[in-house]
Amino acid sequence: MTEHFQITLNGKLVETDIDSRALLIEVVRDCGAKGAHIGCLTGDCGACSLEVDGRLAKSCLVLAVSAAGREVVTIEGSRDAIARELQSAFVACNGFQCGYCTSGMIMVAIALLRANPSPTEAEIRNAISGNLCRCTGYEDIVRAIASAADALRGRTFERNT
Ligand code: FES
Ligand code: FES
Structure with a gap:
């Protein structure tokens, strides 16, 4: 129908x-x-x-x-400060190879950093536990999210600015 x-x-x-x-x-x-x-x-x-x-x-x-x-x-x-910082961090940290998982990973990371601007490594790994990457081994993805969180800390988060 x-x-x-x-x-x-x-x-x-x-x-x-x-x-x-x-x-x-x-x-x-x-x-x-x-x-x-x-x-x-x-x-x-x-x-x-x-x-x-x-x-x-x-x-x-x-x-x-x-x-x-x-x-x-x-x-x-997704164009707010968190999204932009994450996209830069994924590039800087080699957080992708084929890139197929990357948009989903970044959407999850955006939600994580909105809720928790200072996640531990365990919290990052838990947040992305429902997202599969067959290329990277996850280390560089975790590093990218942690790096974006570091860079964002102390800034004012504004959505879609
Ligand atoms: S396509 Fe939706 S979880 Fe895999
Ligand atoms: S970069 Fe290829 S599936 Fe994650």
């Missing part, structure tokens, strides 16, 4: 017709937000991580219709 569907995606109102069984990850990618990746489609890899109304979600586990009317943010729309 087809349904008319509306969300705010990365700050822009999007209206389209979707299959009522479509997953949120499929719809956001169809709407151009290709930074959210499809990995497993079973909730195991975290490549599809994004925000729905400010809360982290694995979008392969969310029916698109359940996000109707909500605000969805993918890596493309």
